[in-house]
Amino acid sequence: MADYEIDDHINNLIGEFFSNFEDDLDFLEQEILNLSEGNSDATVRAAYAKVHSIKGSAGALGLGFISTVCHIFEDYLSQIHQGISKSQSDFLLKFIDLLRDFNDVTQSESEPDIDDFKRRLSSLTASNLKQRFLVVQKTKSFTKRYRQILEGKNVELSTVKNGYEALGRVLQERFDVILCDAYLDLISGLELTKILKIVKCHNPYIKVILVTSNDDLTREKAGFPDYLVKKDIDYFSNIRKIFSALTEDIPSAGSAPAESSEMQPSSSPVTQIVPLKRLLCVDDDRLIQSLIKASVKGLNLTSFAQAFTAAEGFEKVQESDPELILLDYILPDKDGPEFMKELRTKMKLDIPVIFLTGKNSEEDRKLLMDLGAMAVIHKPFDPKVLAASLKSHWERYSDSQKQQRSA
Structure with a gap:
């Protein structure tokens, strides 16, 4: 298929996506209102399925901002286990309003100011006043245990299954903490740790917890994560202590880090990077x-x-x-x-x-x-x-x- 045919095909699919987008948002808005009147598993599943569908289509078509909003929206919906309050409903509806504004600009054939929309999204997530943890984990039992440890804390926990997806989320969204294994699929935790020190993230003070079963792996070899945790019999006890320290001491996004505490490791040395030319x-x-x-x-x-x-x-x-x-x-x-x-x-x-x-x-x-x-x-x-x-x-x-x- 020639280049122009590919472009035409993608443009046609994008046009079809936006022609249905307003109806999708109307459906989603109604489901959120239904949730505020009383939760039902069917309503949660319907809302989640719609957001997941929009996210997948937008991502495949290169509509990164829409996909990012849906990622965050999906995370919030996945944590709904009981009926939501009016304030929670109002908070979720603001995501839909943001998507409507983006759709209006796009349909007016104007070029959206992506940076401005990203700032609005960042302000919206920050207004929830929750710390955001990203866990890179394929094992559901571990994820369940992390949620139990964080229960009752003002933390929003998101999960992904590999390092590649984790990096994509961190580049697009604000996170305060990322926990990952040293050896992940696609992009390893070791590589992810190094990448986060050289790329511009939404939160430059993001904390990295690197997990390993390798006795020979040191913080220096691992790229100086903030915490290097051995996966042994004391693993969850140590994770509980680290989570406790981070939820008490971690700075909010955009602010400078607090003074080092006993659990806070020393800062990593500056290394000379030889650039690729x-x-x-x-x-x-x-x-x-x-x-x-x-x-x-x-x-x-x-x-x-x-x-x-x-x-x-x-x-x-x-x-x-x-x-x-x-x-x-x-x-x-x-x-x-x-x-x-x-x-x-x-x-x-x-x-x-x-x-x-x-x-x-x-x-x-x-x-x-x-x-x-x-x-x-x-x-x-x-x-x-x-x-x-x-x-x-x-x-x-x-x-x-x-x-x-x-x-």
Whole structure:
């Protein structure tokens, strides 16, 4: 399918989405009003299903702001176990009003001021006066235990299942605390910890709790999370103590951190980051190439080269002398692993390679990592997350190279 056909198809789907959006919001508003008159499981499920549907459609169509609002709305709905008060109903209805305003601007064919809408969303969530915890956890029993520990505290708990989704949420929303395992799917907790120190989040003072079963993992090796917790017999006791300290001492979003307490670890040292300057992307999909080009603008590269075939990729390697290669798994004339092998054996070049692939199994990832890939990034990807991930991978690679030279 040609680029313009893809664009036309996406635009048609976006038009269809907005043509139904007002009715969706009307339905959602009525369900919230029904909740304020008396809770029923059916009403909660209907409201949640509608928000979830809007979130999924908006995310797939690149309507990031709508998807973000629905993420937060979904979190609030998931915590409703009894009837809601009028003040709670009014609070939830403000999300719908915000979405209506966004829809009105979009339908008027004006360009929405996304930054202004994000500020309004941030003010709305802050007005709830709750600390926001994000837990990255696939095990429901652990999530249930965290909720029990936080019960009675003024905390809103959100959950995601992998590091990639967690980073997307943190970049789009305000969170006060994030708890994650050191070894997560897609983006590890170790990488996430480092990324959060170099990207701009809604709350620059977000606290990171990193969980590990590895006795050899130190705070330094882990990228200096605020807390490094061993998953052992005392795990939940230690988590309870940390949660208690954070819910008492944590600063509100946008304010400076409080003075260090006994439980507050020392600040991490400043490390010199060697920036990435020359990047080559080898991918035959022009839509993907355009997304990547837009994503890496914030990295301030001196050179961004593009190739759409393996043959063109080899030429660009010689012309642009890239420091890093983003490589598609499947190319028209040669697959990505073959390209990488020839790069190493025939051209005698040890340029680090990050694979882009739609193959999401652990076996496929292991195969590429065993070939010597720096990392594997899965399609589809969020451009904002991609840029932060590249920055983190490059920083880690630069650090390892520096250590090898000094050894």
